[in-house]
Amino acid sequence: MRKQNGFSLIELLIVVAIILIIAAIAIPNLMRARMAANDSSAVSSIRSINTAEVAYYSTYPAIGFPANLATLGGVAPCVPSPAAGCLIDNNLATAIAGSNGKSGYYFNATGSASAGSPMNDQFFSTGTPLANTLGTRAYCSIQDAVVRIQPPGNITLVASWAACSGLNALN
Numbered sequence: 001m002r003k004q005n006g007f008s009l010i011e012l013l014i015v016v017a018i019i020l021i022i023a024a025i026a027i028p029n030l031m032r033a034r035m036a037a038n039d040s041s042a043v044s045s046i047r048s049i050n051t052a053e054v055a056y057y058s059t060y061p062a063i064g065f066p067a068n069l070a071t072l073g074g075v076a077p078c079v080p081s082p083a084a085g086c087l088i089d090n091n092l093a094t095a096i097a098g099s100n101g102k103s104g105y106y107f108n109a110t111g112s113a114s115a116g117s118p119m120n121d122q123f124f125s126t127g128t129p130l131a132n133t134l135g136t137r138a139y140c141s142i143q144d145a146v147v148r149i150q151p152p153g154n155i156t157l158v159a160s161w162a163a164c165s166g167l168n169a170l171n
């Protein structure tokens with residue numbers, strides 16, 4: 001009798017079926033873990049923006065908070081100035097809508113003057129997922145540096161200072 005070398009077709013099909021079952025279980029968990037990591041990165045980025053906003057406000061008190069997020073960054077080698085604060089990484093400063101974003105989110109920060117103020121004495125910053133498969137929530141903050149979170153399932157851009165101030169704080 002001749003000895004058979006290799007695997008039979010049935011054995012190979014069983015191995016492929018087992019691999020597919022394991023992949024069907026693992027891939028959704030991997031996607032949830034990726035979304036959780038993107039959410040954590042977004043909160044950290046909002047906190048970095050808050051710190052940079054306060055530093056810019058202290059450095060340039062005649063201007064107050066910068067009018068846009070790009071002002072907080074700067075292209076390397078960065079020299080601090082009112083036009084380029086060099087306070088955050090330029091990848092974060094340019095992760096705005098229409099770009100590739102940063103860790104699945106895009107960010108925005110807007111400084112503005114309240115009624116009667118000669119300088120930008122308030123700001124709001126936002127972090128919004130590029131797609132609902134990359135993040136689970138949108139985040140925002142105002143000059144009190146409290147990170148606020150939109151209700152679950154809502155990933156739309158926070159459009160104003162007033163809208164952000166009305167959201168619940170992140171615990």
